Amino acid sequence: MTPSIGNDDDLTDLQRQALGKVRRLISGEATIADVEDAKAWQARSAAHKEAFAFAGRLWGQLGPAGQNVLARSGEDLLAPARPAFRPSRRLLVGGALAACAAYVVVRPPLQLWPSMSELAADHRTAAGEQKSVRLVDGASIELNTRTSVALAKSATNTTTNQIELIDGEALIDTGRQLTSPLTVIAGNGRVSATGARFNVRHDGTLSCVTCLAGVVDFARFGATRRLEARQQYTYGGQNPGAVAAADLTAVTAWQEGLLVFHQTPLAKVVAEINRYRPGKIVLMNASLGERSVNARFRVQNVDEIMTLAQQVFGAKVTSLPGGLVFLS
Template structure:
């Protein structure tokens, strides 16, 4: 039986978490720092929650830092690089720690900082054990014949088993989407933690997607159990459930063709509204496509796109719907 981690006072844990955020945003963090943070986060659920809350608080305080830093062109450039200013006008170490300790009660829930428009990885994503970039996919073989396949812009952390979980593998889906296969040993469990819920299986294949707002779990084969804030639901093959921070939805039957299409290198849409199509395509390309016409966004789309030819989507939409296209630097595209 693994020894239990030493108990740490909540205030001390918060201070440690704030120190980690400052280190990662200093512009001087190294690969060794990221590895050390991974070890720190794996100590306990309380450590992971403290780090997520510190991320959120930094996100709330950073606009004040930006306003102060704008007084100096050099400081402004440093902030644009994600580097907190060391000048007197910036949001320095002492100011952040002081404000953090005063405002930490407002940072509740297991949430992570979400960068604007998802244009770069969050701090939690950067601290993941395994992560994919834009348009990338990756297979990760865990212990005990558990195979995890990560979709684009996805990240996971491998967690330590809790007390009484000697025959269990625990993975946290920090963001994105993953297909998990645990088919060889029915005596072992694999648990996938995503936001406030857990998906538990012993002999199954399933897909979990977390976009920062909701978690969607689809059973591809076998049986699953989804637990969320004291409630639970069972899933069988071709069944799906969605949960948010506050609610566990109902189990529904779904076709697996569209759910698993990404594993075949495809995006499949069956009369989905154009706005939904654009949202999905944005996950697979750098920059972002903006749909400027709400009425156009309701138009149904029946199409299959190849992920390795994702740049062909905009020309095809232009040909089919006659949309006006304006291309801006940084991969930004306006459709109207």
């Protein structure tokens, strides 16, 4: 059961300890010793395991917002438990929303919950979910996992003439009925096309446009270029980007429920797989992340990466509640 934000019950000593363990694990400074300590702590008893699961769910629901609320109330989640603290519904809800407003506009740590911009999207998919959106003007959008888009209508308010890819990956088919170009914004780039199919991906720092059929016009920083079928343009930040030949099979494999990797560093494989599963796989060993992977995974079975890491690379796998997995 998901913990209630408005629960007035006291946090138990074990829950306080568990929250400290979880905060340490996702702080960005966790070590193997911290992982082993958390695993040993939750294995002490069923009560410890239940408290750890509670802490993981609570952190996932409130994140730093909830932490800030408790901190303002004089609580230190890493310190020994203090006398009973009774957070009121008004404190938790009001404080969490205030803290969230300043925090979730950027990418949340570990992507354990959606950002504010993602929550405001017209269409959004969860981890492992895909969705088709048909537009009234004959165009269509196929949303991949963890994808958010916002739609803008034309001046006549009868057709969609602009799509903003807030985050994730989408395949756009403009159809044959458009009389004016459909525009897709991804990061600081803008794609315009009629009579074309193209795949667009944006993860907050890096974007990629792949022309699958027809031609697309791309504009960025006042410069324009045209992409033809089987061409791909990758860009990010102030980087000028580059055009390259595209492997269409790999680019569109997600539509067939597949992830295809050719000589791909394990770190990149893990980053991609994290988009398709709840929780987070964390690499604790930089040299392990450099190992090359040749593999195909069904999106329903992406956790097979743990078996591969163990059997092929000799990695140690440590699993914790909430889908958190550490590879070392």
